[in-house]
Amino acid sequence: MNQSTIILDPTAERSETMRARITPPPSLAGLTVGLLDISKPRGDVFLDRLQSRFGEQGIEVRRYTKPTYTKKAPDEIAAAIAEQCDIAVEALAD
Amino acid sequence: MHVPRMDVGIDRSQPKEDVMTLPNDGLILVVKRDCPTCRLIEPLARELVERGLLAGLYSQDDPDFPAQLEPTDDRHLEASYRLNIDIVPTLVRREDGRETDRTIGWHRGEWQNLTGLKELGAGLPNERPGCGSLSAAPGMDEALQARFGATGLSAREFSVEFPEDEVEQMFDRGWTDGLPVVPPTPARVLRMLAGAGRAPDEIVGQIPPAFDDCTVEKVAINMVMAGCRPEYMPIVLSALDAALDPDFAWSGLLSTTMGVGLTVIVNGPIAERVGMNWGMGALGHGNRANSTIARALQLIAINVGGAQPGGVDRTTIGHPGKYGLAFAEDETDGAWEPLAVSRGIATGSSAVTLFANCGTASYCDELSRDAHSLNRSLAACLLNIYHPKSVGDIDAMLVLGSEHWQVFKAQGWGRADITAALHDATRRPGADLVRGVGGIGTGIEPEQADSDVAKFREDGLSLVRAGGRAGLFSTIICGWSGGAFGSRMQTREVKS
Numbered sequence: 001m002n003q004s005t006i007i008l009d010p011t012a013e014r015s016e017t018m019r020a021r022i023t024p025p026p027s028l029a030g031l032t033v034g035l036l037d038i039s040k041p042r043g044d045v046f047l048d049r050l051q052s053r054f055g056e057q058g059i060e061v062r063r064y065t066k067p068t069y070t071k072k073a074p075d076e077i078a079a080a081i082a083e084q085c086d087i088a089v090e091a092l093a094d
Numbered sequence: 095m096h097v098p099r100m101d102v103g104i105d106r107s108q109p110k111e112d113v114m115t116l117p118n119d120g121l122i123l124v125v126k127r128d129c130p131t132c133r134l135i136e137p138l139a140r141e142l143v144e145r146g147l148l149a150g151l152y153s154q155d156d157p158d159f160p161a162q163l164e165p166t167d168d169r170h171l172e173a174s175y176r177l178n179i180d181i182v183p184t185l186v187r188r189e190d191g192r193e194t195d196r197t198i199g200w201h202r203g204e205w206q207n208l209t210g211l212k213e214l215g216a217g218l219p220n221e222r223p224g225c226g227s228l229s230a231a232p233g234m235d236e237a238l239q240a241r242f243g244a245t246g247l248s249a250r251e252f253s254v255e256f257p258e259d260e261v262e263q264m265f266d267r268g269w270t271d272g273l274p275v276v277p278p279t280p281a282r283v284l285r286m287l288a289g290a291g292r293a294p295d296e297i298v299g300q301i302p303p304a305f306d307d308c309t310v311e312k313v314a315i316n317m318v319m320a321g322c323r324p325e326y327m328p329i330v331l332s333a334l335d336a337a338l339d340p341d342f343a344w345s346g347l348l349s350t351t352m353g354v355g356l357t358v359i360v361n362g363p364i365a366e367r368v369g370m371n372w373g374m375g376a377l378g379h380g381n382r383a384n385s386t387i388a389r390a391l392q393l394i395a396i397n398v399g400g401a402q403p404g405g406v407d408r409t410t411i412g413h414p415g416k417y418g419l420a421f422a423e424d425e426t427d428g429a430w431e432p433l434a435v436s437r438g439i440a441t442g443s444s445a446v447t448l449f450a451n452c453g454t455a456s457y458c459d460e461l462s463r464d465a466h467s468l469n470r471s472l473a474a475c476l477l478n479i480y481h482p483k484s485v486g487d488i489d490a491m492l493v494l495g496s497e498h499w500q501v502f503k504a505q506g507w508g509r510a511d512i513t514a515a516l517h518d519a520t521r522r523p524g525a526d527l528v529r530g531v532g533g534i535g536t537g538i539e540p541e542q543a544d545s546d547v548a549k550f551r552e553d554g555l556s557l558v559r560a561g562g563r564a565g566l567f568s569t570i571i572c573g574w575s576g577g578a579f580g581s582r583m584q585t586r587e588v589k590s
Contacts, residue, residue, distance in 0.1 A: 003256040004253045004254060004255045004256065005254045005260050005279060006251050006253055006254075006279060006280055007251070007254060007260055007263075007277045007278055007279060008247065008249040008250070008251060008252075008278045008279070008280060008315050009250035009251070009252065010249075010269055010278060010312065010315045010316050010393070010397040011269070011397045011398060012301070012304065012307065012308070012397075012398045012399075012400070013249070013250055014304070014306055014400075039579075067579065068575075069346075070346035070574075070575050070579060070580045071340070071343050071345065071346055072345055
């Protein structure tokens with residue numbers, strides 16, 4: 001018996017690219033840390049605390065805020081973080 | 095009876111490997127034994143063969159018919175497909191590989207002209223209709239196109255070899271929502287595309303959360319898998335257009351930790367045309383269109399957009415509506431303004447409305463016979479969606495049952511009256527909602543304690559009618575974060 005059925009691929013047929021994670025810096029000295037608030041309730045509480053702790057260590061911090069957590073970040077915010085920061089922390093949830 | 099075929103501009107001469115060769119010149123006759131007219135003209139076939147006038151003779155169902163003439167066995171229907179045979183018998187003249195004339199059935203004058211034999215069939219009746227070609231049976235044309243023709247499809251093909259099970263393979267590949275899916279064979283996808291009226295390679299948009307391109311062909315593939323029929327295609331394409339509106343925030347629905355599915359509400363004549371249910375059990379199981387239209391959208395999100403549950407789809411608990419909820423609105427009472435009309439679609443037009451679905455709650459009040467009482471009663475339930483102390487950011491859709499509607503209608507209330515009254519009845523003193531009040535930590539900011547707070551934004555509460563005639567019930571569909579910072583309900587006209 002030699003029966004076969006052809007089925008069509010329902011996916012986007014994307015080619016997935018695996019990227020290695022960057023190595024965590026050995027020290028934050030001299031680096032700029034971006035803090036992204038996604039506008040979830042109380043996300044700012046977490047980020048305020050982080051900013052305070054980073055400040056105590058003399059680490060430069062920049063704050064960013066998404067207009068809403070329901071939609072992806074505007075490209076300009078993502079680009080600003082990439083250009084202005086060395087690492088970023090995103091506060092995901094309340 | 096001849097069944098009209100949906101010809102989508104197929105190049106039937108397009109060769110595949112091992113293609114059969116048709117005679118380039120001369121007369122070709124296609125017959126089947128199971129056709130009285132073919133049996134009637136059997137002596138004429140013999141006469142044409144004996145005179146050396148037939149370049150090709152093909153039998154669709156019996157290689158021994160016509161007897162002793164050794165016709166070419168066309169039970170696989172390749173010749174019938176390439177010759178585009180609708181009726182048997184068909185007599186075709188070809189010159190230099192191109193058809194120059196044909197006659198279908200038996201018509202003495204036409205056969206005599208085509209063959210040049212002035213006395214052909216003198217003893218037969220003047221004419222007899224033919225029979226439907228096996229190649230023109232419903233769904234056969236796409237099956238033959240998939241096998242012999244140029245399909246125009248570009249999706250990657252997978253061959254599932256016996257005894258492997260294609261349904262199990264699709265489970266293994268993660269192409270499902272957890273329920274079995276219909277294998278998207280090329281023939282089924284071609285049949286689905288016939289309902290689109292759009293080119294297979296047309297890009298309909300980028301599907302979140304991965305935002306990959308989605309073609310009409312990919313829509314058709316996922317519709318096949320969901321169990322849709324081709325006539326649902328205009329609804330699905332319009333719903334997809336609505337879902338891709340940035341204001342609908344589909345990416346948020348698909349990736350949030352809340353459990354959010356899609357509600358698809360269909361208005362207008364297309365709902366009846368495709369057999370949708372707006373009556374008994376409309377929000378439940380049992381109707382094919384209701385069960386598969388929203389499921390197709392969810393499968394598109396999973397397969398094209400990469401919204402794999404547990405992957406990018408981070409829903410904490412989920413709910414059954416994640417499979418997709420679709421129903422039509424009951425428009426049988428002219429006193430009720432349909433949802434789509436209330437949203438700017440012309441009366442009599444078909445439309446689809448998309449609403450986020452964080453779950454449904456049944457509502458029962460079998461005693462209120464007064465509109466004001468029923469309104470307060472409904473409001474009491476609406477106040478509880480999401481959380482009783484949550485205000486202003488969660489939308490709701492009230493599915494008004496038939497008998498509840500009759501209570502309002504008896505006192506002259508319509509959509510606008512009910513909506514306004516529900517808004518009024520769902521306002522609460524801010525002091526009751528402040529964080530910590532009632533021993534409940536959640537709530538609004540203390541600064542709002544002196545305000546009169548609305549449960550819903552101005553456009554955050556919508557009404558639709560559906561359900562059976564008996565039963566004083568309604569249903570509340572809990573939306574998601576609404577407004578400019580969440581998901582705005584979307585309506586699109588469905589053109590077909």
